[in-house]
Amino acid sequence: MRGKRDPIERESRDSRDLYDVSTWEKRSTVDAIATWLYRFGVASAKAFVILLAALFLLVQFVLGGLGIVTEPVVGAFVLLSVVPALAIAAYVWYADVTTDEPLSVLVVTFTLAVLFAMFAAVINSILQPAFGVLPSVIGLPLFFFLVVGPVEETVKLLAVRLYAYRDVRFDAVIDGAVYGAAAGLGFATIENAIYITRGLESGLGTVELIGAAGGTAAVRALAGPGHVLYSSIAGFYLGLAKFNRENAGPIVIKGLLIAAVFHALYNSLAGVVPGLLTAAATWITPGIAMIGFIVLYDGLVAYFLYRKIAGYRRAYKEVGVTHASDDEPAAELTEFDP
Secondary structure, three states: OOOOOOHHHHOOOOOOOOOOEEEOOOOOHHHHHHHHHHHHHHHHHHHHHHHHHHHHHHHHHHHOOOHHHHOOHHHHHHHHHHHHHHHHHHHHHHHHOOOOHHHHHHHHHHHHHHHHHHHHHHHHHHHHHHHOOOOOOHHHHHHHHHHHHHHHHHHHHHHHHHHHHOOOOOOOOOOOOHHHHHHHHHHHHHHHHHHOOOOOOOOOOOOHHOOOOOHHHHHHHHHHHHHHHHHHHHHHOOOOHHHHHHHHHHHHHHHHHHHHHHHHHHHHHHOHHHHHHHHHHHHOHHHHHHHHHHHHHHHHHHHHHHHHHHHHHHHHHOOOOOHHHHHHHOOOOOOOOO
């Protein structure tokens, strides 16, 4: 979408050449150099971000014990732990009534989320001690709402924004939800891998390894779906922003706020509600209380996402759209939009 025009351009009605006066296009050698430098700068910045994230991930493999995920037993448990999250991501993909999103773009988005999860881990680790000086009943919620929720939802959305968002096949608002789900799945996968491998000591026998990894995998299987739900919501609003450029900033912020609040509220309540349930009814075990809370909470968030997707699907069918590219070309980014 083109922005406002200068008064000279507006009144000339294209009757004059206003290059370098009130309009601009690439004509001269200097223009070409400036354009190349801009593109090189943007590409270099993106490459630096990706390489830095990859370096953090490599450090986790070498120093953080993540390398043990290559053990067949541990790797299998990591994969099993993301099955519920994968199921939700698959539903969001299936619910897309427009054209199917290309596997290559989904894989890149997933991979970028795996890499960028390292940024969230570093930032969370650096900032957490600042909240530790407060009573836990105050410090933990503040940490979740001010750091964990905003940071993790932002890095997941960055995984979508950096590549999929700029692809011409991102041609409908709902595509944002699909790519957001892919980013959430990538984030959940690497987070589960870190939690499962953390605490596993070298030299464990097969039985001990299976027990330790399996127990953590079961817990992480319950946490993974939330990541997909939150980032799919933020991704939907990113898609909405792509086709409403004049209000893109506030729309993206709205999506991040909703996702971050859902995320932080889950983290805050997960440490309190199950304990209250077990205290209120002796027949409720801690395991049942935790499972019940997660299912109920994720169900409410899933319903919120379902309403957004269902509203889009309903409008899509009511206006009789058969293909996003039948009536007009897909929205494209301008040459100078990073």
